[in-house]
Amino acid sequence: MxxxxxxxxxxxxxxxxxxxxxxxxxxxxxxxxxxxxxxxxxxxxxxxxxxxxxxxxxxxxxxxxxxxxxxxxxxxxxxxxxxxxxxxxxxxxxxxxxxxxxxxxxxxxxxxxxxxxxxxxKQDASLTDLEKLWFLDTNLAKIKWVLESKYWIILMAGPTGSGKSTTLFWLLKHFDPLKYNISTLEDPIEYDIDFVNQSQIKPEIWYTFASGLRSLVRQDPDIIMVWEIRDLETSKLSIEAALTGHLVLSTIHTNSASATIQRLTNMDIEPFLIASALKMVISQRLVKKICPHCKAIHNVDENIKNKIKEELADIIDPDEVDQIDFYKWTWCEECNWTWYKWRMWVHEVLVLDEALEKSILSKAPAQEIEKIARGEWMTTIVQDAILKAAMWETTVEEALKLG
Ligand SMILES: [Zn+2]
CATH class of the missing domain: 3.30.450.90 (Beta-Lactamase)
Structure with a gap:
């Protein structure tokens, strides 16, 4: 131009x-x-x-x-x-x-x-809109179950710009702030939430996530949200807070739920502390959403179909994959001839159970953790995206890019 x-x-x-x-x-x-x-x-x-x-x-x-x-x-x-x-x-x-x-x-x-x-x-109201977060029903059920207990760590994983903070706030909104003492350490404070004690950290005056956490636990909190776990000190303090009876929510810069566990182990945190404090890791990414006005059935070529069958092997019978219609855009005015005008989230939700705790204690690598989690019905980010492609929300090509 x-x-x-x-x-x-x-x-x-x-x-x-x-x-x-x-x-x-x-x-x-x-x-x-x-x-x-x-x-x-x-x-x-x-x-x-x-x-x-x-x-x-x-x-x-x-x-x-x-x-x-x-x-x-x-x-x-x-x-x-x-x-x-x-x-x-x-x-x-x-x-x-x-x-x-x-x-x-x-x-x-x-x-x-x-x-x-x-x-x-964004306004506060939009944060309560569950639909906008595009969680699969099975994942929503897992999340709600984990939120029932209030003494462990829940981590949101994803790269920068994947919307981790929006999901974190949505988790926080699950709790009635008048029934609990909810306190946050943020950088920056993006949304104002009534009756939540939101504090802006200022590293230039040594008010960091770590020093803030030390002060916060003396404030009789129930639920603590720490914007980001970046270093050993913050992770240790978060684990300590969880083990002393608080629910701790935070984000971490990793690409998958299993990689998050390995990352914590690599930070030199004792595996038994991770195994006893961490309960759930939600990993999320953004994918392009098909324009709803010009989407149409498209024939997926054999090569791609085989990749889909491979990816879904542990959840869907290969013959069933052949029955699925996948959609694509055809260009229209509504999307300005750029089908990807909208985006949506895809997730993987890993809830720790006994088998996963054992794998943490034995310092298992990310691939092994993922294998165990998949055996316990965790849908991976790629599977989640393919399922959303099968629901005509995104394309299979877009889903497979995440692998
Ligand atoms: Zn369109």
Whole structure:
């Protein structure tokens, strides 16, 4: 796209109206991020929707100062500070949409003024929407069963950007905050939840996940959510908290449930501590979702069909795989001729039982842990994705990419 060809909209008559309109549009179109990018001649305003950028506006550079000042005022940031990055949250009340929404603002000094990035935070209500998390019924049942007991560790595993925190919050929402003391250590605080004690860690003043956890256990908590287990100290403290009668929820940067267990063992934590404290690992990834408006049956070639049979061998009879119809997109206006406009999650839910505990005690490698878990009816991420392809939600090609 040639920047010069894009029309300038220099009619920012009123900066307050302009910002309100921009926020309203972002909220009603499900925009996740707004980028305000000053250049020498223009300010570009770009929206990110489902991982794609949409150019929203190109304003004359004379508007830079007033636009950025307005945003800083809303976020209660220092207006005259433009040499250092700043961030804070805007509580935006839309008169037109009759909605209140939080928007996280962060500034970064650049060679032209400051770049501003805004993250439109999902509302609390969307966190309770089970359907949106796309768990298979069998996995949902396992999760609910594990949440009944409140004295162990539950870990969310996945790479960066796989939406671990959304699922973690959904788990947290399972508990009535008025019946328990729920406390969190976060970085950053993304969603406000009423009656949950949310604390932002600040490593620059030595308020880390580890030091925070030490203070938190003295606060008589029932449920503790630690944003991320990154190091030995945090993992040891989390295990200690679980073994002294707390439910601990956290995330870890690993690619599968079984790899998570191996990762903890590699961190030099005593296997018996892992075996007695860890109860469930949910691993998740994002896959492209087929456009519901233009999906149609497609013939999967023999090669792919054989791979599916191989992947599903322990749960579905190969002959049955031949009976399944798989779908694909055909392109349409609704998906802007990009079938992957939407994404969805696929999961694997590993619940520890006696056999798995034994494998942890013997420091079994990830492959062996996975083999045992599959023997106890854990569907792997690839299987979960193929099953969702069989339910016409995604494509088999997309599912097999995860293997
Ligand atoms: Zn379509």
């Amino acid at each position: 040639n920047l010069q060809e894009i029309k300038i909209n220099s009619n920012m008559w009123d900066v307050i109206d302009y910002v309100n309109d921009m926020f309203d549009e972002a909220i009603s179109h499900n925009i996740s991020d707004i980028h305000i990018e000053p250049t020498s001649e223009y300010i570009l305003i770009r929206f990110r929707q489902d991982w794609e950028f949409i150019l929203k506006d190109k304003l004359d550079a004379v508007n830079t100062s007033s636009l950025i000042t307005r945003l800083k005022v809303l976020a209660q940031l220092k207006i005259d500070e433009n040499k250092k990055p700043q961030d804070w949250k805007i509580s935006y009340q839309s008169e037109r949409l009759k909605q209140k929404i939080d928007i996280r603002l962060s500034t970064l000094p650049t060679n032209y003024w400051e770049k501003v990035a805004l993250r439109v935070l």
